[in-house]
Amino acid sequence: MGMAKGEVIIDYQICMGCGICINACPFSCLDLTRYGNDAYKRLFPELEPDHGCTGCGICSKACPLECMTAIKKDKDEKKDAVSS
Amino acid sequence: MKGYMGKILFVNLTTGDIEERLIPDHIYEMLLSGVGLGAYVLYNEIPAGADPLGPENVLGIVSGLLTGTGSFMTGRWMVVCKSPLTGGWGDANCGGTLAPAIKQCGYDGIFFTGISEKPVYLLVNNKGPQLKDASHVWGKDATESEEILISENTAKKKPAAAVIGTAGEKVSLIAGICNDGGRLAARSGVGAVMGSKRLKGIVLVGSKPIKCHDPQAVKLISQAYANKIRKLNLPGIVKGSLLPVGGKVMGSMKHVAPIDGMMFATLMKKWGTPLSNGMAVTNGDTPIKNWAGSSKDYNRSYYSRINSDLVIKREYRKYHCYSCIVGCGGVCDISDIGQGRFTHTHKPEYETCAVFGPLLMNRNLESIFYINELLNRGGMDSISAGSAIAFAMECYEKGLLTLEDTGGLDLNWGNAEAVIKLVEMMIAREGLGDLLADGVKIAAQKLGSGSDKYAIHAGGQEPGMHDSRFDPMMGVHYSVDPTPGRHTIGAAQYYNMTRLWEKVSWAPPVKIYPKNEEYEATDREALKSVAGSCYKQIVDGIGGCLFAQIMGVQHWQAFEWLNAATGWNKTPDEYMLIGKRMQTLRQLFNVKHGVEPKSFKMHPRMAGEPPLKEGPLKGRQVPIEAMMKLHWKHFGWDENTGAPLPETIQQLELDQLLQEG
């Protein structure tokens, strides 16, 4: 937890669960595990536990709806995460 | 950078040689990728007279030109081969997760020739392509095998895989190829070809980028499409129990209107294809009791038990194929069925519900769920399996099969327990199952005694669960397509919703018309079926989903996406010419391999010979021979033999293409 070098923020108001980001990630950091608040029991993408996200942004570039933001955590933040 | 990878992989299973082959740009510009690329490779590679189950057959697993470019509903992968079922061109189509993985490994398609001495699977990862021993999964069902092969080969990125089950290993001619725990490329006997090569599966792990000409332009089209779909939700008033009522209303209408295909998306979002379970029975779309019955037989006391709402009651999550924003699939809890042998199954599609429901007079929905999982694991095509059982039931009813022949199974119509047992026997090729495991045509040949009367097929392929007496254009495509018996190619319903006339200059426009016009062999109807064939090829060249196609070209903008991804700047008419070329090449394959296209004419019962005496399709007949002639004539093929005419081959520049190979 908190050891990953990056993370991805997804706007679930826009996301439609197409899975393009899941396939795009070279490290399979994302999976369809998040239920939304729609009527149809659709699953949405989220980072897996123990993910190794580096914030590389391949997923956010691949998303046709441009609803993802990839973030690289800076070195200081990582140090804090480790120490706390 | 035009969306395609420009390369294929060619694997010789006899020698173990693996080579990469570059494919020149002009091939994609003439034939797209997917089935078009597959046809180009197979026409040139497979010699005339090749045994479909022998070493000379080539099995290709291909992705579409638009797959992975940022377009939506373009995640289908396809299998191409010479079909052991029909003796001619064979292909199958599937969603799931495999399509982008093929391209991320660097290829538009992976082709296999020869026969391996021992069971193998192909692994493609960062070390390149390798043939690996598959003896530890040979004999295991498709779902289990896929799980094992994926977990064995997961380093960083999770692989995508496609495998055959027991049915493919036993070379059942109605075996398919499985992906993602229950999606199947099921038709044309593609699983038998894979099994005959002792190829258990392919496992793909790749991260190569898929580049296209103008990714931003592709995204803009995707966003416009998504904005419509996101907004569209069914009003709460539309309940599952209302659907069959809607079907009755629809079936009794004397006129047809070109409706907005976007409405289809709302139904699919909620139910998926089982939306049709009751509705297609009442309007006449579903064939009943081996195509001999009607909704008077499979009445409300039957179809209410397979109601769409009952199907999704078991669904605990939706399932989307790669790049799909509708998500018509689902996963269902079946842990209370069959003593909990299986915990879950992919929601059975309408085809599966119809072929194991109305076609067999079966109203036991639980049995349908259970059979769905048996077939997904066994790797067998549900349409063909159910049709073969319907054949057996009618033979039993008519005394051509006795209790002794069936091994004690009482094959009375609707006997769900017997159906389950028979499915298991077909997958294992035991007893009567062995007779039925190669489809109805061969079963009737072996059984004799005039049983071919009850073997309902077109060219050896069991037809989808869409009655040609309800939609004659469906019957035309069952009979004229190089892959006969397929319900995914064209129909009046599809044509009316696809709305090709909005973009294609020669596609006849449709306003409200009398339903009876569909039953007349006219040039106008033939132009529609020709347009449908050509456009279907484009869809199969780009990796597109049929359900997206029938939402309409004004919504799902395939032509515009193609231009954005390739930079070709072609008009819709020019793309339709590519579709015509692809279709003509598929037909030329059949001619080369000695298939007589006329022989693919659908079974007389499907044309209403004799006509049904009751139900919504009472008296309906299809002038199929006249319709076939007109269709071929407007394709530029010989209207009597179905062979592409020399001037058409020249006009399409196919003669140059085929010499190159």
Add this chain to the structure above:
Amino acid sequence: MQVKVYPLPFLNDDALDEMGNLEVPTGATLRDVYKKLQVPLLLRPVLLCSVNYEKSSLDRVLQEGDVISFFFPITGG
């Protein structure tokens, strides 16, 4: 101005061209379109109709290019 209409089989589409376009005066409402299509009065409460894929009242004032679709059962695929 032009709006696009996807009619139901029992309506009258004489006023539509081959692309489904309907010429209406500026300020026309959905009710005016219903009149042109000769939608039976008795059926109006039970018909499901959308403008640009949104539920709309019959009094909605239409704009150029609006899409009017009726919901109807389909069994394709």
